[in-house]
Amino acid sequence: TFSGAAMAAPPTPEMLSYACAGCHGTNGSSAGLSMPSLASQSKSAIVDAMKKFKSGDRPSTVMGRLAKGYSDADFDAMGNFYSKQKFHPTTQMVDAAKAKKGADLEDANCSRCHIDQGKDGKDDTPVMASQWLDYLKMQAELYDSGKRKMPKDMADKWNKLSKEDREALLHFYASQK
Amino acid sequence: ATQGPAVSAGSAADIMPKGSARRVVVVGGGYGGAIAAKYVRMLDKSIEVVMIERNDHFVSCPFSNLYIGGLIKDLDPLTIRYDKLTANHGVKVLQAEVTAVDPAAKTVVTTKGTLKYDRLIMSPGIDFRLEEMKGYDAAAMDLMPHAWKAGPQTVLLRKQLEAMKDGGTVVMSVPLAPYRCPPGPYERANMISLYLKQHKPKSKLIMLDANPDVSSKGALFKKGWKDNYANIFEYRGAKKVTEVDAKNRSVIIEGIDEVKGDVVNVIPPQRAGRIAVAAGLVGDDKNWCPVNPTTFESAKHKDIHVIGDACIAGAMPKSGYSANSEAKICAQNVVALMNGKPTTDMSGINVCYSYVTADQAISVAAVYTVKDGKIVGVPNSGGVSPIDYSQAKSEAIYAHSWLKNILTEMST
Numbered sequence: 111t112f113s114g115a116a117m118a119a120p121p122t123p124e125m126l127s128y129a130c131a132g133c134h135g136t137n138g139s140s141a142g143l144s145m146p147s148l149a150s151q152s153k154s155a156i157v158d159a160m161k162k163f164k165s166g167d168r169p170s171t172v173m174g175r176l177a178k179g180y181s182d183a184d185f186d187a188m189g190n191f192y193s194k195q196k197f198h199p200t201t202q203m204v205d206a207a208k209a210k211k212g213a214d215l216e217d218a219n220c221s222r223c224h225i226d227q228g229k230d231g232k233d234d235t236p237v238m239a240s241q242w243l244d245y246l247k248m249q250a251e252l253y254d255s256g257k258r259k260m261p262k263d264m265a266d267k268w269n270k271l272s273k274e275d276r277e278a279l280l281h282f283y284a285s286q287k
Numbered sequence: 288a289t290q291g292p293a294v295s296a297g298s299a300a301d302i303m304p305k306g307s308a309r310r311v312v313v314v315g316g317g318y319g320g321a322i323a324a325k326y327v328r329m330l331d332k333s334i335e336v337v338m339i340e341r342n343d344h345f346v347s348c349p350f351s352n353l354y355i356g357g358l359i360k361d362l363d364p365l366t367i368r369y370d371k372l373t374a375n376h377g378v379k380v381l382q383a384e385v386t387a388v389d390p391a392a393k394t395v396v397t398t399k400g401t402l403k404y405d406r407l408i409m410s411p412g413i414d415f416r417l418e419e420m421k422g423y424d425a426a427a428m429d430l431m432p433h434a435w436k437a438g439p440q441t442v443l444l445r446k447q448l449e450a451m452k453d454g455g456t457v458v459m460s461v462p463l464a465p466y467r468c469p470p471g472p473y474e475r476a477n478m479i480s481l482y483l484k485q486h487k488p489k490s491k492l493i494m495l496d497a498n499p500d501v502s503s504k505g506a507l508f509k510k511g512w513k514d515n516y517a518n519i520f521e522y523r524g525a526k527k528v529t530e531v532d533a534k535n536r537s538v539i540i541e542g543i544d545e546v547k548g549d550v551v552n553v554i555p556p557q558r559a560g561r562i563a564v565a566a567g568l569v570g571d572d573k574n575w576c577p578v579n580p581t582t583f584e585s586a587k588h589k590d591i592h593v594i595g596d597a598c599i600a601g602a603m604p605k606s607g608y609s610a611n612s613e614a615k616i617c618a619q620n621v622v623a624l625m626n627g628k629p630t631t632d633m634s635g636i637n638v639c640y641s642y643v644t645a646d647q648a649i650s651v652a653a654v655y656t657v658k659d660g661k662i663v664g665v666p667n668s669g670g671v672s673p674i675d676y677s678q679a680k681s682e683a684i685y686a687h688s689w690l691k692n693i694l695t696e697m698s699t
């Protein structure tokens with residue numbers, strides 16, 4: 111016989127979310143260099159990403175297979191948990207000149223949605239400040255190849271920029287703390 | 288490593304008298320133990336946590352195959368220490384060998400003295416069923432390494448491969464499942480084949496697998512072998528090695544067929560770490576520890592929890608990721624039990640990445656839940672990477688980050 115095991119309650123947000131940290135870092139603060147941090151992302155950004163992974167709307171290597179193991183209520187719980195974790199500032203090897211160029215481009219192109227230099231995740235917009243550069247680059251490749259879909263207003267801006275400008279913006283966001 | 292005068296001996300003196308605080312003792316500072324110790328403290332600072340580990344550092348088995356293949360130059364990126372677990376979380380680390388557990392008195396005996404516990408979490412990993420591998424004693428291990436516990440054995444296998452002449456034969460033996468890390472032997476075959484292809488292309492690798500067929504990610508591994516290592520690697524299923532002849536550098540299949548190699552890597556059959564057996568925690572199979580799927584409390588002894596490779600966790604495989612996930616489930620429910628709160632149903636994950644070439648990796652992933660008292664995979668979820676290897680380059684990049692994150696989790 112086991113003490114107290116018979117009346118176990120359904121998984122708590124912690125029970126669900128801790129399991130992700132082997133890849134995303136304790137409380138969603140990734141140690142890099144390519145697994146994205148989840149800490150302080152908005153709840154809806156996480157829920158939206160998980161739903162799209164699950165349906166296949168958003169391409170993934172592993173997240174699609176994992177997301178299929180959870181319900182919408184689980185996504186809400188995990189979104190809640192990670193949105194409450196402290197922002198994870200990172201120190202990365204970014205190209206200073208590129209980051210500077212990105213700084214000049216972001217206001218006119220991205221700041222309407224990726225607000226506060228990407229530190230604030232509004233609605234379903236992911237936090238990009240301090241996000242790992244290798245991750246951002248891999249996602250940018252998915253956007254460029256058309257495999258990952260962007261919001262229409264983001265596409266309008268993105269598609270007008272050169273490949274170099276896009277990369278500069280990623281260096282800018284990765285360097286923000 | 289500290290080594291007591293004799294493994295059965297321990298000191299009787301209570302080295303860490305228990306104050307008024309409740310205490311969890313954790314045995315083992317590996318993939319399961321370090322996480323359990325940290326998460327108990329993260330969840331309840333009023334519980335004292337003492338983690339007992341025989342070594343002052345830990346070397347990761349995950350990615351040790353990449354070192355053997357030459358993709359990683361030394362074991363530093365695979366090595367962690369515990370000072371930040373102490374500084375950040377107040378985990379007390381005791382470097383000692385645990386020699387006995389007394390479930391009635393609720394004490395553990397170590398080479399440095401005894402300690403009392405309120406709850407004990409054991410994550411001692413594996414030891415070998417040497418009685419099923421005739422002739423494979425300590426001296427034989429120095430000649431034919433297992434490299435199934437990372438450290439000097441891993442370095443020895445690499446050195447032997449480096450010293451081997453071009454045109455030599457490498458032999459690997461794989462035990463019947465369950466063993467630590469189902470895809471591990473096949474990843475090792477990839478990494479040894481890669482090294483041979485690059486540096487000793489006239490050489491061969493023969494795998495003698497006791498299992499009838501590749502026991503994890505079979506179709507993916509076979510495609511990898513066909514596309515990359517067809518002239519180097521030969522897989523032979525249903526070949527159970529039962530005996531070694533160390534002087535002859537050969538292995539013997541079911542007492543009959545002898546296969547000789549210039550380098551021989553013997554992966555023996557396994558069971559729960561010796562201390563789990565000594566503590567009376569293994570079940571009817573005499574090898575692995577049955578546990579409650581919600582709390583990981585032992586089915587044999589109250590107030591003792593077993594996680595990681597040593598336990599029987601239903602559908603969860605014996606992997607580092609599973610041990611990490613089990614440790615968190617166990618820590619949450621141990622803290623709940625100690626505070627008289629209801630326990631929570633488990634929700635767990637396993638993902639194992641395996642390298643195939645220098646820049647390609649494949650993975651298996653699953654989400655686990657508890658159903659009718661058993662840990663099962665959530666239906667219609669998880670699975671393996673696409674068979675066309677279309678994701679393999681991205682997965683190789685993410686795999687490196689997985690290692691960094693999971694080792695950082697264990698050490699900070």
Ligand SMILES: Cc1cc2nc3c(=O)[nH]c(=O)nc-3n(C[C@H](O)[C@H](O)[C@H](O)COP(=O)(O)OP(=O)(O)OC[C@H]3O[C@@H](n4cnc5c(N)ncnc54)[C@H](O)[C@@H]3O)c2cc1C
Binds near residue numbers: 639
């Ligand atoms: C070649 C190889 C590749 C692998 N690759 C992967 C991979 O890519 N991904 C993955 O998820 N898993 C992988 N694994 C599996 C993984 O290493 C194990 O599943 C994992 O280490 C299990 O964790 P554990 O806590 O049970 O044991 P361990 O991590 O082995 O920790 C046990 C610890 O307990 C200590 N200990 C034992 N007995 C005592 C005692 N009596 N007193 C004091 N201390 C004691 C040991 O020194 C050790 O530090 C691989 C394994 C191998 C061999």
